[in-house]
Amino acid sequence: MxxxxxxxxxxxxxxxxxxxxxxxxxxxxxxxxxxxxxxxxxxxxxxxxxxxxxxxxxxxxxxxxxxxxxxxxxxxxxxxxxxxxxxxxxxxxxxxxxxxxxxxxxxxxxxxxxxxxxxxxxxxxxxxxxxKRRSEAKKEKPVEQLTEDEQIERAMQASLGGRKESIKVPNxxxxxxxKSIPDLRNSSADDKDMTDVSEEETSSSSQTSPFASIPSDQPHKEPEMSSSVTRIQLRHPAGRIVRRFAIADPVQRIYEYLKAEPIEGKEGADFELRSLGKDLIDSRDSTIEEAGLKNASVMVEFVDT
The missing domain is CATH 3.40.30.10 (Glutaredoxin)
Structure with missing residues (x-):
């Protein structure tokens, strides 16, 4: 503290x-x-x-x-x-x-x-x-626009020492x-122009990438909740999913789950998993506990291809 x-x-x-x-x-x-x-x-x-x-x-x-x-x-x-x-x-x-x-x-x-x-x-x-916006303080209506109940309420307030109720901005x-605005964290002024990369080079890179080597036929069965199990929130552009994993599971199990049970409309799409701004692909062999993902929120970011 x-x-x-x-x-x-x-x-x-x-x-x-x-x-x-x-x-x-x-x-x-x-x-x-x-x-x-x-x-x-x-x-x-x-x-x-x-x-x-x-x-x-x-x-x-x-x-x-x-x-x-x-x-x-x-x-x-x-x-x-x-x-x-x-x-x-x-x-x-x-x-x-x-x-x-x-x-x-x-x-x-x-x-x-x-x-x-x-x-x-x-x-x-x-x-x-x-x-995108901020709520404005609620302005006091003119008397002629008040309902009968609102006029009575204002009269009661006025009778209490003639004090006017303070205007409060909603918390x-x-x-x-x-949250309705696209996240700009991944944008950068130094983004390189990749137009000179050929389709052949892109395809070859995809085939040999760590992500491509992760199997897509390993559905995930949630374990019963216990001291060795944790919940992980998976946030994606259309919402969020909360799933249970054993803390001894490798991080790769999260990738396998999302490949085997893809988010609706994103079947077959490449994606990245990020936590605290860090790409988890290099931590896929670490356990969920070692990677600091107990009760964590993980971002699912789809890669445009």
Whole structure:
């Protein structure tokens, strides 16, 4: 856990190329205690956070939380807004992911962390997803446009000391606003022009590639859930699949499964598997545990041929 203040954390995040993972706590909210019990003590989550994030956990009344709450969490005094967990880009100060009011179970939260790390990078050459839109604050209607019930509600608010209800911006996950936009992480300004590669060379390369050597007649039978079994989320352009694998299975079993039971409409298509931005083809002989894929999210990216 990072113990410095907000500005110090941003500087260290820039220097170490680590995202800022922020948890604002309210001791009166039971779900905040559940976070401490179930999420922040999970070994797999701890490993992922240590490697990729600076973890900041502040009480809502901690002076160190003041700057963060002023910018990102103006409703910090409202119990219904908890739990609050967010990811912030240390370079720009932009909040890029948010879990608000409800945090998923351990396995799903870990998958979402891995999914985030697949889509975003702090490398200077990376092109991260951009939000397609942001919701606007709900504007107050003129009285003549209100229904009878809404007029009564406004009159009641006015009677309580003449105060006007504050306009609240919905707590949306910024990451959700990018997901209909093609991922730009694999684009690069240095992409080479491959038009001079002949069809014959391409065909020969395909036949001898590690991917081509993986069999397509090995269907996968899911093992029963136990301590030696894990769930892996396979994300693809049309959605996602969650399957169980033994942690002692080689990574190649994931490739074999997708070749034997291809995603609808992608029969026979070449694909790459990526986790945390890393191509898994070179790890196909490693076990799922050795490759760090326990409860992981794996990207299935189809190769245009």
């Amino acid at each position: 990072y113990t410095g203040d907000w500005e110090e954390a941003r500087q260290e995040g820039k220097d170490e190329k680590k995202w800022l993972l922020v948890n604002i706590q309210n001791e009166k909210v039971f779900d905040c205690q559940v976070l401490n019990r179930d999420i922040w003590k999970n070994e797999s989550i701890i490993e992922t956070v240590k490697e990729n994030f600076l973890f900041l956990q502040y009480s809502k009344d901690d002076p160190r939380a003041e700057t963060y709450c002023n910018y990102y969490f103006q409703n910090a005094q409202i119990e219904d807004e908890y739990p609050h967990v967010a990811v912030v880009d240390p370079r720009t100060g932009e909040q890029v992911k948010l879990w608000s009011k409800k945090v998923p179970q351990q396995a799903e939260f870990l998958m979402q962390l891995h999914e985030f790390l697949d889509r975003y990078s702090l490398e200077t050459s990376a092109r991260n997803p951009v939000a 949306e996950d910024p990451d959700d606003l990018t």
